[in-house]
Each structure stands twice: as C-alpha cells, then as structure tokens.
Amino acid sequence: MTDALLQISALEKRYPTKWGGPVLALCGIDLTLRRGDFLALRGPSGCGKTTLLHCVGALLRPDGGKVLIDGIDPYALGSSARSAFRAAKVGFVFQNFHLVPYLSVLDNVMLCALAGGPRSHLETQARDLLEKFRLSHRLRHRPSELSVGEQQRVALVRAVAGGAKLILADEPTGNLDAENGGILLDQLAAFAADGGAVLMVTHDPAASDRAGHRRNMQDGRLTAATNDSDAN
Amino acid sequence: MTLRKLVTLELAYRKLNFLLAVAAIAAAAATFLLTGALLKSNDLGTEAMVTAKVEETGREMDRLEDEMRKSMKGLGFNIYVFPEGQDLGEVHDQGYASKTMPEEYVDRLANSKVVTINHLLPALTRKLLWPESKRTIILIGIRGEVPLAHRNPMEPLIDPVKRGSIVLGSELHQSLGFKEGDKLSLMGREFTVSKCHPERGSKDDITAWINLAEVQEMLDQRGLINQIQALECNCTTVDRLAEIRKDLLAILPGVEIIEVGSQALARAEARMQAGVTAARQLASIKAHRTQLRAKLESLAELVLPLVALMGVAAVGVLTLLNVRERTPEIGLFLAIGVQSRTLLAAFLLKAVATGLAGVLLGVPAAALVLTALRGTLFHNHGISQLVTPSQVAAIVILLPVFAAMAAWLPSFWASRREPAEILRHD
Structure with a gap:
C-alpha cells in the first residue's frame, strides 16, 4: 500500500498540426505526488503545463505513458465511468474561476450533485466548507456580486466539496491581487496539509515559492527542480 | 442542485x-x-x-305554390266540368252553364282514385235579378271543397258558406251599403252578411255566394249543380287536358271538360323556374x-x-x-x-x-x-x-x-x- 495519490510515468502527448508534423506537448513526464504534497510547476507559455494538468485530470487521453490516481488508471475506464471517477477524485481550480453566473455561491458549490456526487448532507457540508473559507455571508450571492478573491475561494470550495483529494490548479492566482493570492495559496496549502495533494501550474514566482515543492517545465519536459526537496 | x-x-x-x-x-x-x-x-x-338558402328557397317555393293554388282558382288553370250536352259557347258567353247535372257527380269524383285532380268545388251558378235591390247579380251556391277520399286532408281552398249567410262582392256591398253582420233579404229569404270581399276587378264584384243547398231550394233545382271546378295540380304534364279528360270521362261519361286560361301554367312554370334558379344559386354558393x-x-x-x-x-x-x-x-x-x-x-x-x-x-x-x-x-x-x-x-x-x-x-x-x-x- 503506497500513499502516492498521483503517479505519472513516461507521459507523452502530441498535438497534430495541419502543416508539418505533430507538436510534442509532453515528453516522457514522470511525477509522483503523495498525500500532503503541494507541488508548483513553473514554465513559459506553451511548455505543456496545462496539457499535463488535463492529462492528469482525466480530461485528455495521453498518447503514451500512464496516469494513476489513487492507484487507478482513469483512461482504462469508459467515458461515463471516467466522468464519475473525475467527479469523485479530482478537483479543478481555474484561472478564470469558471463559476456559473446564474447560480448562487451555495448552488455553485453544490454543482457536484449534478455529477452524481453524494446528495445527502451535501448542503450541510457545502455550508461548513463555505464557512471555513470565510464565505458564509455570501451564500445567496451570485458570482458577479463577489470580489475576485471571493470568487476564486468559491471555486476552490467547489473543487473540494465533492470529496476530491487531488486538486489541479491552473494559474489560480493569475487574476488575483497579492493579498487574495496569498489567502488562496494558504488554503491550498491547508488542503494539502489535511491529507490531499495539490498540483499547481503557475507563471507567478511568488505563488511558486508558497508551494512545498517546485519543478520547472520546458518544451514538454520536467527540468531540474527549483528547490526540489521531494518531488520526483 | x-x-x-x-x-x-x-x-x-x-x-x-x-x-x-x-x-x-x-x-x-x-x-x-x-x-x-x-x-x-x-x-x-x-x-x-x-x-339559409335552402330555407329561403323552401319559403319562396311555398309562397309560390300558395300563390299558384289561389291563382289557379281564379285565373283558370282549372278544369271546369259542365253537364253533358252543355253548349260551351254559351258558357263562354254568359259565364256559366244553363244545363245542370246531379250534385252526386262531385261525390263520385271525390270517391274515385283519380290522381290528376287535387280540389273539387261544386257550384250552382245563375245570373238573376235581385228583386229586393233591383240589381242584376251572379248568384253562386257553393258547399266548399269536397274532400278527396283517397288523399290526406288538406286545408280547403274555399270554406263553405253556412246556411243563412251570404258573402258579397265589392260592388254589391259598397253600392248597397252592407257590411259584415248586416241582415238582408234575397228572393224572400233572410241572410246575414258573413263576409264582404274587397274589389277584385272581375265578375266576382257583382257576385253573391250562399249555401249550395239554399240556392238549389231558391231556384227549385234540388240536388243539381251546373259546374264542378276541378283544380289540377300536376301542372308539369305537357298534355294535361287529355290526361284529365281520360280520367274524368271514365267516371262521368259525357260531361264537358275545359281548361281555362294559361296564366296559372305560366306561374307554375315560373315556380319551377324559381326552384331551378334557387338550386343553381345553391350550387353556386x-x-x-x-x-x-x-x-x-x-x-x-x-x-x-x-x-x-x-x-x-x-x-x-x-x-x-x-x-x-x-x-x-x-x-x-x-x-x-x-x-x-x-x-x-x-x-x-x-x-x-x-x-x-x-x-x-x-x-x-x-x-x-x-x-x-x-x-x-x-x-x-x-x-x-x-x-x-x-x-x-x-x-x-x-x-x-x-x-x-x-x-x-x-x-x-x-x-x-x-x-x-x-x-x-x-
């Protein structure tokens, strides 16, 4: 029994192009995240960070290599089972938050019910989480009535409300000021400290510095870790 | 959610x-x-x-039929049956037959199976001097329409005149000052005026109608009549007179039969034409x-x-x-x-x-x-x-x-x- 939550080995992804050969977005990525890990991936635009997140998040089938989340290969599952697996195991946080504009804060958090997540006690659980993230006074508010920091916190609550233990964050602080970015990074770190794992891609050196582990990415490859302590 | x-x-x-x-x-x-x-x-x-058109046509056809029936009575798409040997020239000249025939003839016709006749009106007609008024009048004794035994009862064309009653044409009641309910004397008999006709512009204006039996008594011609007005309704028959003569002579041998006038036929044809036109209009609609x-x-x-x-x-x-x-x-x-x-x-x-x-x-x-x-x-x-x-x-x-x-x-x-x-x- 291993406590590795995410294991990636020899991961490859190519994008076909109309002119010329395919673009190699990921070249033999190997990576392991254990419970408690908070890893920041840095790299220039187009280096394959988002592609890696999508492959890890069971959204984009890789062309080679393997992804195991909690010991299960999501790409060995059928489409429907993979969606259910994603709902249960992975939470996403996006740079643009992706909150549904016509739903209240509480309803946005409870969207996981549509994905077949547990319905009993979901509202109670959602309220508790929102209180923990200091959003209990915003339950009935729509996203447009929140500050950007609050919006990103709601997105984070939505990511964990379904019970996911692995959070994949794509430039989560990209639209936040330093103060709100700091709050969000604290909460991601707290999530990891509670037994989850966070894989964050970012341009922001300050955000990267808040993570427990850091790696760089260049041309689809993981390069020498910056202050690499634990990540593979 | x-x-x-x-x-x-x-x-x-x-x-x-x-x-x-x-x-x-x-x-x-x-x-x-x-x-x-x-x-x-x-x-x-x-x-x-x-x-609406069907109803309107129906009403119009009924009106035309009613009008035709009435016109046939006065204008002559009528069959007149006169006694055997009657000089028809005399009839045309004086307006009635001088010869008579048994009143029983009309009953014989009524009880026959003849289908070309719809209405039978027996009468005894004479032109005479009204002694009490010193006026020449046409006196007609009528008993109303004799119902045909083999037909369903229809509304009679002419009501009988009751005994003791008299109906006066316009010239008579106007010139003599009679009105309905007045008493008058005719050839020594007392009568009550039961009806005064409006002016018709015909010999009807100098006519007095009384009960047939009373006329027969007054003229001492009991059980006799001098004409039967027979109204024929099958007016579309082309040679109708020959057809009717054939029917009637089989029942009343020797009688004289004439058809009077053609206006009713024209009306009947007009009625038929109205029917055809209405049908065309209906089809057009x-x-x-x-x-x-x-x-x-x-x-x-x-x-x-x-x-x-x-x-x-x-x-x-x-x-x-x-x-x-x-x-x-x-x-x-x-x-x-x-x-x-x-x-x-x-x-x-x-x-x-x-x-x-x-x-x-x-x-x-x-x-x-x-x-x-x-x-x-x-x-x-x-x-x-x-x-x-x-x-x-x-x-x-x-x-x-x-x-x-x-x-x-x-x-x-x-x-x-x-x-x-x-x-x-x-």
Whole structure:
C-alpha cells in the first residue's frame, strides 16, 4: 500500500498540426505526488503545463505513458465511468474561476450533485466548507456580486466539496491581487496539509515559492527542480 | 442542485434567449389554432349560408305554390266540368252553364282514385235579378271543397258558406251599403252578411255566394249543380287536358271538360323556374365556398409548415447560440464529472419547457385574436365552435416535442464536446 495519490510515468502527448508534423506537448513526464504534497510547476507559455494538468485530470487521453490516481488508471475506464471517477477524485481550480453566473455561491458549490456526487448532507457540508473559507455571508450571492478573491475561494470550495483529494490548479492566482493570492495559496496549502495533494501550474514566482515543492517545465519536459526537496 | 433547478435558473438568467424561443413557439401555436379556426369558420359559414338558402328557397317555393293554388282558382288553370250536352259557347258567353247535372257527380269524383285532380268545388251558378235591390247579380251556391277520399286532408281552398249567410262582392256591398253582420233579404229569404270581399276587378264584384243547398231550394233545382271546378295540380304534364279528360270521362261519361286560361301554367312554370334558379344559386354558393375553402387550405398548407419550420428553426438557432454562449460552462460541467447525458437532458429539458411556455402563451394569444376578429374574420362564431380540445391537446403535446427535436442537434453537439478542448481555449 503506497500513499502516492498521483503517479505519472513516461507521459507523452502530441498535438497534430495541419502543416508539418505533430507538436510534442509532453515528453516522457514522470511525477509522483503523495498525500500532503503541494507541488508548483513553473514554465513559459506553451511548455505543456496545462496539457499535463488535463492529462492528469482525466480530461485528455495521453498518447503514451500512464496516469494513476489513487492507484487507478482513469483512461482504462469508459467515458461515463471516467466522468464519475473525475467527479469523485479530482478537483479543478481555474484561472478564470469558471463559476456559473446564474447560480448562487451555495448552488455553485453544490454543482457536484449534478455529477452524481453524494446528495445527502451535501448542503450541510457545502455550508461548513463555505464557512471555513470565510464565505458564509455570501451564500445567496451570485458570482458577479463577489470580489475576485471571493470568487476564486468559491471555486476552490467547489473543487473540494465533492470529496476530491487531488486538486489541479491552473494559474489560480493569475487574476488575483497579492493579498487574495496569498489567502488562496494558504488554503491550498491547508488542503494539502489535511491529507490531499495539490498540483499547481503557475507563471507567478511568488505563488511558486508558497508551494512545498517546485519543478520547472520546458518544451514538454520536467527540468531540474527549483528547490526540489521531494518531488520526483 | 437538481437538473430542474439548473434549467429554471438558467432560463431566468438568459431571459432574451428564452423569450425569443417562447415567442417563436407561441407564434406557431397561435397560427396552428387560427388557421384551423379559419377553416372551421368557413365550413360553418358555408353550412349556415346553405341552410339559409335552402330555407329561403323552401319559403319562396311555398309562397309560390300558395300563390299558384289561389291563382289557379281564379285565373283558370282549372278544369271546369259542365253537364253533358252543355253548349260551351254559351258558357263562354254568359259565364256559366244553363244545363245542370246531379250534385252526386262531385261525390263520385271525390270517391274515385283519380290522381290528376287535387280540389273539387261544386257550384250552382245563375245570373238573376235581385228583386229586393233591383240589381242584376251572379248568384253562386257553393258547399266548399269536397274532400278527396283517397288523399290526406288538406286545408280547403274555399270554406263553405253556412246556411243563412251570404258573402258579397265589392260592388254589391259598397253600392248597397252592407257590411259584415248586416241582415238582408234575397228572393224572400233572410241572410246575414258573413263576409264582404274587397274589389277584385272581375265578375266576382257583382257576385253573391250562399249555401249550395239554399240556392238549389231558391231556384227549385234540388240536388243539381251546373259546374264542378276541378283544380289540377300536376301542372308539369305537357298534355294535361287529355290526361284529365281520360280520367274524368271514365267516371262521368259525357260531361264537358275545359281548361281555362294559361296564366296559372305560366306561374307554375315560373315556380319551377324559381326552384331551378334557387338550386343553381345553391350550387353556386356551394361551389364558391368550396373554392374559398380550397384557397384557405392551400394557404394553410403553405403557412403552417412555414411557421412550424420557422418556429423549429428559431428554437434550433437559439439553442445553438445558447450552447455557444455557455461553452465555458459546458467545459466546466464536463470537467467536474457531469455526464454527457445529464448535460443533454438539461438542454432538452430547457427546450421542452420553452415549448410548453410557448403553448401557454400561444393558446391565449389565439383566443384573443379570435375574440378580437370574431365579427370580421370568424363570422361571429365562438371559440368553442372553432377550436376543439383535441387541437389544443395536440399542440400541447407536439410543440414541446418539436422544440426538443429542434434543440437536439446543438444540444447533442454540446454534450459531446471535449472539455479539455474547451478549457484549453478559454
């Protein structure tokens, strides 16, 4: 029994192009995240960070290599089972938050019910989480009535409300000021400290510095870790 | 969070898209009902016009028949039966026969099976001097119409004059100052004036009618008459006189039979012509209305599919726009694990809700138009006459189904999109 939550080995992804050969977005990525890990991936635009997140998040089938989340290969599952697996195991946080504009804060958090997540006690659980993230006074508010920091916190609550233990964050602080970015990074770190794992891609050196582990990415490859302590 | 709640909140949020789709469906629903109502109204209008024309024709034909019966009595599409050996020249000269025949002849005719005669009026007529008034009058003794034994009873053409009563022509009562209820004396007998005829411009104006039996007593000609007026109704027969002579002479051998005048025949033919004209008018009305219905049907065949197509296209296009507008939302839903079928169900549920809302708006709209144009387009027919519950039920069921069908393609496309593709470009 291993406590590795995410294991990636020899991961490859190519994008076909109309002119010329395919673009190699990921070249033999190997990576392991254990419970408690908070890893920041840095790299220039187009280096394959988002592609890696999508492959890890069971959204984009890789062309080679393997992804195991909690010991299960999501790409060995059928489409429907993979969606259910994603709902249960992975939470996403996006740079643009992706909150549904016509739903209240509480309803946005409870969207996981549509994905077949547990319905009993979901509202109670959602309220508790929102209180923990200091959003209990915003339950009935729509996203447009929140500050950007609050919006990103709601997105984070939505990511964990379904019970996911692995959070994949794509430039989560990209639209936040330093103060709100700091709050969000604290909460991601707290999530990891509670037994989850966070894989964050970012341009922001300050955000990267808040993570427990850091790696760089260049041309689809993981390069020498910056202050690499634990990540593979 | 439920699918229904998600759809409801999204409908409320994107009101314009929803209202446009509802308006398209409502227009289709209202057009369907109004077109049906227009056709129904035309049918009811045709039915009413035909019924009215048939009734009017019936009334006109009855009036003409009544007029003809009366004219036949006075003008002569009548058969006169005179006693055997009567000089018909004398009849034409003095207006009545000098010879007599047994009154029993009329009973014999009445009890026969003869079918060419409808009414029998026996009479004893004489021109004589009214001694008490020193006036020449025509005295006619009548007993009214003798019913034909083999026919159903009909309203008599002429009522009998009661014993002791007298009916006076206009010249007589006006010049002598008699009015109804007055007493007068004729050849030593007392009579009460029972009726005073208005001026007819004929010998009727100097005629007095009394009971046949009394005339027979006064003239000492008991049981005798000098004419039988026989009114023949089968006026379309070309050689009617030969036919009637054949019938009557078989029963009353030797009697003289003449037909008087042709005006009644003209009227009978006019009546027939009126019938033919009415039938032609009726056929023309029916043809015109059938033509009108065919035009309306052609219009409906063009308009209904067009409106349905426009409604369906509108829902399809609006769904496509909605799907495009919600692309990031769709990417999110798929990324967090919402199943494609759930997403498809959300879009189709929205389309069905739109269809139902459209019907709920379209039916009252059609009712309003029907009420507003009731007096002009819909010939004052009520809604319940023009729209059936089955039509309403049909659109309540069919339009949401059509809306869902229209929304199917963009919804299916949305539900099958790759979330990574959406998120990568967002």
